[in-house]
Amino acid sequence: MKKLIALFAMFMGLYTSHAAKVDTVAVQSQRMKKQVKTVVISPENEQAKAVLYLLHGYSGNYSNWVQRAPRLKELVDTYGFLVVCPDGGFDSWYWDTDRTEYQYESFITKELxxxxxxxxxxxxxxxxxxxxGLSMGGHGALYLAFRHQDLFAFAGSTSGGVDIRPFPNNWNMKQRLGAYHEHPAVWDEHTVIELTHLIQPGNLQLFIDCGTEDFFFGVNNKLHEKLTYLNIPHHYLTMPGKHDWNYWSRSIDFQMAFFNQCFQQTNAVK
Incomplete structure (x- = not known):
């Protein structure tokens, strides 16, 4: 963690231009029978080899990150990897459900x-x-990474809803999964904290952060404790902050620095 913070501090002192290229594209989803808008942020040199998929939260959309955290463009130029922000729907939680228009796990992993x-x-x-990703997107990122380790080597979450079960009446989740008291097993299968058994040793590098005043702070601590108990290596960062863009605009710096380290290690091995 000290190396990560030192790396972040070093790059904070560098001058970077705001020349990152921002495209909004429409990705056709055959599974959901619709086009899904997606923001793609490319570094100035347009020679990125690695990609960070960055997910938005509940009630958000594909444009949230680039609009609400404009420093993201500067970070893309600094680190030189692609950032892709797909639309995840108002309340999809990035699951596949029995409704055609809610197949976001398949969309991201098989189409995007x-x-x-x-x-x-x-x-x-x-x-x-x-x-x-943040909030719903933090849940979605870990949910997808845990279930698709053949696709992702690195994953993170900022202010993630990593255990949905303490919130059975919130954020339209019961419309996707059924009522918790009637379908507890289904909720267990769709919550990140109950999927840690899927993590293969040494297969995922993880970075999780949350603000200390966030209503998801408790469940993030529980996930950290469980990963620690299971001897699953991960980086866990807490900072003062609430569940808002003031916090996420800061946390993205640490997230980006972490993934840059991951990608640099990959290149060094080669």
Whole structure:
């Protein structure tokens, strides 16, 4: 963690231009029978080999990150990897459900990744892919990474809803999973904290952060404790902050620094 913070501090002192290229593309989803808007942020040199998939939160959309955390463009130029922000729907939680329009797990893993790797000059390998997000998107990033370790080598979450069960009446989740008291097993299968058994030793590098005044702070601590108990290596950062863009605009610096380290290690091995 000290190396991560030192790296972040070093880059904070560098001058970087705001020349990152921002595209909004419409990715056709055959599974959901619709087009999904997606923001793609490319570094100035447009020679990125690695990709970070960055997910938005509940009630948000594909444009949130680039609009609410404009420093993201500067960070893309500094680190030189692609950032892709797909629309995850108002309340999808990035699950597949029995409704055609809610197949976001399949969309990201089976449609979005191939689209990005066909249309941008990035390397199509798990060691060049990372995924993270905020709130609902933090849950979604870990949920997808735990279940698809063949696709992602690195994953994170900022202010993530990493255990949904303490909030059975919130954020339209019961419309997707059924009522918790009637379908507890289904909720267990769709909550990140109950999927840690899927993590293969040494297969995922993880970075999790949360503000100390966030209503998800408790469940993030529980996930950290469980990962520690299971001897699953991970980085866990807490900072003062609430569940808002003031916090996420700061936390993205640490997230980006972490994934940059991951991608640099991949290149060093080669």
């Amino acid at each position: 990744l191939p689209y990005v790797e066909k249309n941008y000059h990035v390397t199509a390998s798990r060691s060049h892919r990372a995924i993270t």
